[in-house]
Amino acid sequence: MRDDEILTGAILEDSCLTLDQLAGACAVSPDWVRVHVEEGLLMNQDGDGNGEWRFTRRELWRARHLHRLERDFDASPELAALVADLLEELESLRARLQRAGLR
Template sequence: MNSHHLLPVHTGTVIEDDKLTLGQLCHACGVHADWVISLVEESIIEPQEGDEMHLWRFSGASLVRVRSALRLQRDLGVNLAGIALALDLIEELEQLRTRLKIMGHD
């Protein structure tokens, strides 16, 4: 086979399948554990596993939500209740856009 026809292989990690500990989530987002715990208490994110804090495991979706929450708080000064509302509305909007796209209404 001619090397001119080879395509590069890209590797990466699918974050939806990864489970992150509280420490890993904090490190990945550059935040303190207390802040992430506040997000859990406000139901902005939910541990996917573990009843006790030291056993908590978070999904890749939680990583995305924590980073979004951080931007809302840092850039716009939104409080935790506002962050919860904003992220839920953004998620609902994305779901509606997906449904419209499936129905053929771009």
């Protein structure tokens, strides 16, 4: 590849990741994703109406955090999900502060 070559990527729109892509992007096994969806800890969407799972970039963020929390704290999936919920809420509150010009 030449140094001056400019790469153009694809923007991940909502609900565009397949199960394998999500697993690859988080360095987890597809089974890990399947179990977390079945337990209700990750949300999936029906892609093209053919039953194939799709995931949003929000879920990608969540899956990466869940995996890291479970690993680093030996946390049970439910506990990691609780922390991820709190982190999401914290983030949205911080965003509100920022919008209000308070941060």
